[in-house]
Amino acid sequence: MGKTINIKTILLLVAGLFSAAIVLPLGALLFGTISGQASEVVNNITSIFHGDVLQSIGNSLIISTAVSILSVLLGCCFAFLFSKANLPFSKALRLLLLLPFLLPSYVICVAWNDVWLFADVHRNLIYSLPAVVFILTTIYTPLAAFIIQAGLKNINAGMEEAGMMITSYKEVFIKIVLPLLRPALFSSFILIFILSLSEFAVPSFLSVPVFVTEIFTQFSAFYNYSLAATQSLILTAICLLLLFPERKFLTNEYFFPFGKKAFRFRMYELRNKSVPLVLAMLYLFFTVLVPVAFLAFQTFSVAKTSLLDIVIMLLPSLKDSLLIAVAGAFIVTLFGFIFSWLTAQYKLKFLQTILLFVFAVPAIVTGVSLIFFYNTPSLSFIYSSILIILIAFSTRFLFIAVKIISDNLRQIPVSYTEAAKMMGARSFYIFRKISLPLLGEALFTSFFIILIFCLNELSTVIMVYPPGTSLLPVTIFTRTANAPQHIVSGMSLVALMFTLVILLCMLFGKKVLFNQQWRESR
Amino acid sequence: MKPIRYFLLLSSVIAFLLTSCTTTNNEVVVYTSVDQVFSEPVLKEFEKRTGIKVKTVFDTEETKSTGVLNRLIAERNNPQSDVFWSGDPMRADVLKQRGITEAYRSPAASGISEVFIDNDYNWIGFSSRARVLLINTNLVKPQDIPSSILDLTNEKYKGKFTVANPLFGTTSFHIAAIFAALGDEKATQFMEDLKKNGVVISSSNGDVKKKVATGEVQMGLTDTDDANEAVKEGAPVKAIFLDQNGFGNLIVPNTVSLIKNSQNSENGKKLIDFLLSVETEKMLAESCAQMPLHKGVPVPSTVPSLDNIVPMKVNYAEVAQKSEQIKEYLKQWARQ
Numbered sequence: 001m002g003k004t005i006n007i008k009t010i011l012l013l014v015a016g017l018f019s020a021a022i023v024l025p026l027g028a029l030l031f032g033t034i035s036g037q038a039s040e041v042v043n044n045i046t047s048i049f050h051g052d053v054l055q056s057i058g059n060s061l062i063i064s065t066a067v068s069i070l071s072v073l074l075g076c077c078f079a080f081l082f083s084k085a086n087l088p089f090s091k092a093l094r095l096l097l098l099l100p101f102l103l104p105s106y107v108i109c110v111a112w113n114d115v116w117l118f119a120d121v122h123r124n125l126i127y128s129l130p131a132v133v134f135i136l137t138t139i140y141t142p143l144a145a146f147i148i149q150a151g152l153k154n155i156n157a158g159m160e161e162a163g164m165m166i167t168s169y170k171e172v173f174i175k176i177v178l179p180l181l182r183p184a185l186f187s188s189f190i191l192i193f194i195l196s197l198s199e200f201a202v203p204s205f206l207s208v209p210v211f212v213t214e215i216f217t218q219f220s221a222f223y224n225y226s227l228a229a230t231q232s233l234i235l236t237a238i239c240l241l242l243l244f245p246e247r248k249f250l251t252n253e254y255f256f257p258f259g260k261k262a263f264r265f266r267m268y269e270l271r272n273k274s275v276p277l278v279l280a281m282l283y284l285f286f287t288v289l290v291p292v293a294f295l296a297f298q299t300f301s302v303a304k305t306s307l308l309d310i311v312i313m314l315l316p317s318l319k320d321s322l323l324i325a326v327a328g329a330f331i332v333t334l335f336g337f338i339f340s341w342l343t344a345q346y347k348l349k350f351l352q353t354i355l356l357f358v359f360a361v362p363a364i365v366t367g368v369s370l371i372f373f374y375n376t377p378s379l380s381f382i383y384s385s386i387l388i389i390l391i392a393f394s395t396r397f398l399f400i401a402v403k404i405i406s407d408n409l410r411q412i413p414v415s416y417t418e419a420a421k422m423m424g425a426r427s428f429y430i431f432r433k434i435s436l437p438l439l440g441e442a443l444f445t446s447f448f449i450i451l452i453f454c455l456n457e458l459s460t461v462i463m464v465y466p467p468g469t470s471l472l473p474v475t476i477f478t479r480t481a482n483a484p485q486h487i488v489s490g491m492s493l494v495a496l497m498f499t500l501v502i503l504l505c506m507l508f509g510k511k512v513l514f515n516q517q518w519r520e521s522r
Numbered sequence: 523m524k525p526i527r528y529f530l531l532l533s534s535v536i537a538f539l540l541t542s543c544t545t546t547n548n549e550v551v552v553y554t555s556v557d558q559v560f561s562e563p564v565l566k567e568f569e570k571r572t573g574i575k576v577k578t579v580f581d582t583e584e585t586k587s588t589g590v591l592n593r594l595i596a597e598r599n600n601p602q603s604d605v606f607w608s609g610d611p612m613r614a615d616v617l618k619q620r621g622i623t624e625a626y627r628s629p630a631a632s633g634i635s636e637v638f639i640d641n642d643y644n645w646i647g648f649s650s651r652a653r654v655l656l657i658n659t660n661l662v663k664p665q666d667i668p669s670s671i672l673d674l675t676n677e678k679y680k681g682k683f684t685v686a687n688p689l690f691g692t693t694s695f696h697i698a699a700i701f702a703a704l705g706d707e708k709a710t711q712f713m714e715d716l717k718k719n720g721v722v723i724s725s726s727n728g729d730v731k732k733k734v735a736t737g738e739v740q741m742g743l744t745d746t747d748d749a750n751e752a753v754k755e756g757a758p759v760k761a762i763f764l765d766q767n768g769f770g771n772l773i774v775p776n777t778v779s780l781i782k783n784s785q786n787s788e789n790g791k792k793l794i795d796f797l798l799s800v801e802t803e804k805m806l807a808e809s810c811a812q813m814p815l816h817k818g819v820p821v822p823s824t825v826p827s828l829d830n831i832v833p834m835k836v837n838y839a840e841v842a843q844k845s846e847q848i849k850e851y852l853k854q855w856a857r858q
Contacts, residue, residue, distance in 0.1 A: 467577035
């Protein structure tokens with residue numbers, strides 16, 4: 001018993017320290033903002049009602065809403081085609097769909113801009129709000145498809161079959177599948193809404209004023225940290241508003257459902273495979289292959305370009321990025337797991353609200369708060385090492401890891417743990433022998449998603465990376481300014497291939513790991 | 523392999539990562555807003571010659587230099603950087619005004635005109651760029667090339683030219699210099715006329731270069747290094763120095779500053795001496811067509827000489843301060 005209490009205490013202590021490490025910097029910055037001189041605070045708050053700022057908030061909301069809705073709708077279609085229907089080539093198509101999500105958004109944006117200019121699209125259309133919505137939708141559709149696909153896989157075939165016995169599939173879809181899919185739809189909507197609300201690179205490049213560019217301007221042109229931090233609070237409040245419907249409608253449902261726990265899964269035979277196949281291929285051709293092919297065209301249109309030279313040039317960044325991203329994904333997943341377990345044990349639901357708050361703060365604000373907090377003589381060992389990057393990753397992505405893992409933790413049937421308890425097993429033993437193995441796939445998924453986010457994270461990292469460290473997104477971004485176009489495109493292609501190789505290795509690893517686990521369990 | 527072994531393996535990797543971040547005394551930390559592609563070779567050369575390890579935080583005008591400048595301001599009470607190498611004097615002056623830099627009278631600056639040196643030696647200029655009008659030679663006939671920046675308000679250029687967002691980078695410095703040269707009233711009128719004439723606002727100078735090179739617009743204001751890159755890429759472009767019969771063309775020197783209370787200030791001074799040397803100016807002339815401020819530096823034929831350009835007569839510190847004053851106006855102007 002003593003051992004159990006000790007482990008729980010240690011975990012609580014570790015989680016408490018870690019929470020402090022990621023929450024205190026932002027808390028200190030924001031508290032400093034609202035506890036300043038009264039007149040300054042009032043001025044900062046009233047500045048939000050300025051026409052320009054209101055317009056940028058409006059643009060942000062329009063973009064986020066449109067991108068979230070479109071991504072969820074498209075993601076839903078793809079998820080259904082890939083996981084419920086016997087669509088030919090679905091594995092290859094799934095991989096293709098994922099490509100825009102594997103590249104930093106500014107690379108995709110520059111590629112699209114070049115494609116549209118090449119196609120002589122009118123500039124009023126290129127530098128417009130719909131163009132931002134289009135690009136962000138292509139980037140976030142894979143994420144929605146990924147989450148919804150997992151949701152679909154979690155629907156017990158028995159329910160669908162029971163429905164099919166008395167009515168058509170259309171009715172079954174509306175009355176059974178959609179309600180069961182609601183958490184996955186809602187969670188992908190929330191996640192994409194927050195990500196697109198915080199998106200800076202695409203609207204900035206296409207000259208569309210949004211709230212994040214307004215905040216960025218206050219930072220970078222006016223060095224007005226207090227106003228920028230106040231504006232960040234507004235942005236964060238908008239994101240927190242999203243929690244209310246989640247709390248109201250999805251209190252006991254899963255945010256990210258992964259794994260096939262004790263369910264039989266039903267596939268459907270498409271009557272006409274060619275129409276959805278052609279539509280899917282058309283979508284993937286126009287939204288994925290065209291920009292990627294254009295990058296390749298730009299790279300190889302110059303005879304002297306050697307992809308090998310670019311790889312050699314980027315080698316230090318590739319090495320550093322891989323190691324730091326793996327470390328980041330590992331730590332974020334590890335703490336995501338500890339937080340989820342503690343949340344389940346002690347009903348600490350407010351933890352997720354705090355993490356959402358941290359997640360919703362714009363990346364630049366996060367970066368500045370980390371500098372202010374950690375750049376002191378006593379904490380220099382953190383600030384001047386890669387620990388600061390790992391903290392930045394945790395601040396940005398711990399919410400996602402906790403959501404993925406905690407929802408899967410709730411999916412483990414209570415009967416399993418209760419049976420073990422009745423047999424006299426201790427909590428930690430139950431956790432080690434039952435909860436942990438059943439969470440394997442969720443932990444893997446969390447690691448996988450966070451790794452991709454860590455590999456592409458730029459906005460916070462560029463503010464805090466230690467001198468002498470070379471990270472891929474920072475290197476590409478800082479070289480983009482004056483490197484020739486074919487080199488920039490080549491670097492983007494290398495980054496894409498690099499992420500793809502990692503992705504394929506992980507998928508292979510997953511296959512080996514989980515097949516082996518399955519064999520051992522037999 | 524059992525999950526616990528994967529855990530141990532990953533933990534080892536992380537432990538290796540954490541312990542690999544060691545620091546040595548023989549190093550210098552430099553933050554630079556000069557594009558990595560140009561600054562890195564210079565810093566590597568310094569490392570090679572002196573054996574002093576250079577740790578760099580790169581930034582670029584494409585990011586509006588947000589990274590390094592905000593870092594330097596935020597790190598004020600516990601500076602991590604020893605040297606700030608800026609692409610223009612404005613950012614150096616921002617740091618000076620906030621008490622982040624300190625004076626260093628480098629002996630290597632002896633051949634550089636005092637025009638390019640801060641009165642208190644908080645920053646010293648070297649290798650300069652110039653603001654130029656980049657034109658697409660396929661789209662603009664020789665007789666239609668403007669000779670003054672004020673010509674851009676002419677009806678015949680309506681909607682055909684671009685400038686980068688004037689809140690950031692050398693464009694903000696350029697506009698501030700125009701305000702200093704023309705006075706607030708005339709300069710404001712000029713800006714309003716530009717707007718009425720359909721100026722296209724680009725995200726950065728690099729974006730200006732790209733828009734002109736691809737023919738998206740006919741001409742745009744940018745820096746000589748961007749123009750030089752476009753020429754090297756084979757784009758049909760030409761750089762024009764404006765106002766050679768009027769108030770002159772703006773020259774934008776790089777600047778270098780020593781950070782106050784830095785941890786390696788002696789090595790920082792060595793790096794500053796190196797950056798201000800003839801060798802560095804020669805390297806930057808060859809790599810990105812920057813114009814040396816020392817006399818007699820051998821440069822490629824494609825690099826213009828400052829002797830052949832009528833420069834805008836400006837007090838760089840005053841222009842930097844003017845830039846701070848007009849930011850709110852420029853923010854509104856850029857949004858209209």
